[in-house]
Amino acid sequence: MRRRRFITLAGLAAAQSLIARAQPAHPVPKIGWLKIQAAQHTPDQLAAFREGMKALGLVEGRDFVLEERYADGHESRLPALAAELINSGVAIIVATSQPSIAAASRVTKSVPVIGRMVDDPVADGMARSLARPGTNVTGIYTMTEEMNSKRLALLKEAVPQIQRVGVLMRQDFPSVSMAKRDWQNAELAARELRVELVALDVRTGDDIRAAFDAASTQRAGGIVTFRNPTVVTYLDLIAGLSRKHRLPAVFDAREYVEAGGLMSYGPNIDEVYRQLAGFASRLLHGAPPGELPIQQPTSFELVINSRTADDIGLSVPESLLVRADKVIK
Numbered sequence: 001m002r003r004r005r006f007i008t009l010a011g012l013a014a015a016q017s018l019i020a021r022a023q024p025a026h027p028v029p030k031i032g033w034l035k036i037q038a039a040q041h042t043p044d045q046l047a048a049f050r051e052g053m054k055a056l057g058l059v060e061g062r063d064f065v066l067e068e069r070y071a072d073g074h075e076s077r078l079p080a081l082a083a084e085l086i087n088s089g090v091a092i093i094v095a096t097s098q099p100s101i102a103a104a105s106r107v108t109k110s111v112p113v114i115g116r117m118v119d120d121p122v123a124d125g126m127a128r129s130l131a132r133p134g135t136n137v138t139g140i141y142t143m144t145e146e147m148n149s150k151r152l153a154l155l156k157e158a159v160p161q162i163q164r165v166g167v168l169m170r171q172d173f174p175s176v177s178m179a180k181r182d183w184q185n186a187e188l189a190a191r192e193l194r195v196e197l198v199a200l201d202v203r204t205g206d207d208i209r210a211a212f213d214a215a216s217t218q219r220a221g222g223i224v225t226f227r228n229p230t231v232v233t234y235l236d237l238i239a240g241l242s243r244k245h246r247l248p249a250v251f252d253a254r255e256y257v258e259a260g261g262l263m264s265y266g267p268n269i270d271e272v273y274r275q276l277a278g279f280a281s282r283l284l285h286g287a288p289p290g291e292l293p294i295q296q297p298t299s300f301e302l303v304i305n306s307r308t309a310d311d312i313g314l315s316v317p318e319s320l321l322v323r324a325d326k327v328i329k
Helices: 002-022 044-055 075-087 098-107 145-158 176-193 205-217 229-233 235-244 254-258 269-284 306-311
Strands: 030-035 065-070 092-095 113-117 137-141 164-169 196-201 222-225 249-251 263-267 300-305 326-328
Touching: 030 075, 030 098, 044 065, 044 269, 065 075, 075 092, 075 098, 092 098, 092 269, 098 113, 098 137, 113 269, 137 269, 145 176, 145 222, 145 249, 145 263, 164 176, 164 205, 164 229, 176 196, 196 205, 205 235, 222 235, 229 235, 235 249, 235 254, 235 306, 249 254, 254 263, 254 300, 254 326, 263 269, 300 306, 306 326
Parallel strands: 030 065, 030 092, 092 113, 113 137, 164 196, 164 222, 222 249, 249 263, 300 326
Antiparallel strands: 263 300
C-alpha cells in the first residue's frame, strides 16, 4: 500500500510539474487592434505593425497577442468595439484612424491608446503637448490636414490650367470648428494658386456619387480630399469615380493611388505603423503613455499612377515624375 501510494503521489507531482512548465509564468499581454474599416481594407497596415514588432525582437504568441476588432465602415460601432477590447483585458489599443482614437479615448482613460493622428492632438484636446501628452493617448501625428496646401499645389502643377477644384470633405469632422479651420487654411492656399474651391460634403456612398456629378456640373478640373471616415471607407469608389469622370485627384495616402487615383502626397503609412510598434514595445515594458512624446512621420512620399493619367487624358509634367518616390505604370 505504501509503495502504491508513493507511486501515485510521485505521478501527481510529475504531472503538476509538467503543467507548471507548460503554462507561462505571466499571461501574454494582449494588444487591441481597432479599425473603422473591414479586415480586408488596407491589410498592409497590420502587416507593417507586425513587422515592426518582430524587428524589435517581440514574438507574437510569446510576447504579445493581437485582439482585432473591425467596424466594417460604421463609425457608430467603434465605442462598443473599444469597450469589447477593454473588457477582454488588452494592455494597449492600437487605433488606426482618428475616429478609432477618439472612440477608444472616450471609453478608457487608463489603458494606453496609440494611433495615427490626422488632426492636431493638442488642438483637439487629446494631449497637453506633443512632447509630453499627459494622457493615455499618444502615437504619430501625421499632419494630414497641414499638407492640404501642398496637395493643392501638386494638383496645380499637374494641371496648370485648372481653375476650380472639388474638395471631398465632411463639414462636421473632426468637429465643425476644426473642419471650418481646415477649409479656411485650404482657401488661403487656393487663392495663392489662383484656383477656386468647391466644398463637396460627403457622408455616404450616395453622397460621393452625387458629389462627383456636382463637380462635373460645376466644371471642377480636379479633386482633393480632406481625410475623414467617409473618404477612407469609400476609397475604391472615389478612385473609380475620379477615373470615370476623368478628374485628376490628389490624396493623402498611397493606397488611393494603388486603387486607381492619380496622385498622393503624405507620410509612408506602412512606416507609420512600424513606428507605432516602437510605442507598443515601450508600453509593454512599463513606460507611461503620458510620458511618450507624440512623434511625426519620418518620411513623406509622392506617388503617381501614370496608367490613370493615360486613362483620363492627362500628360503629367516631367518635373513631377522625376520627383515621385513611386510611379505606377
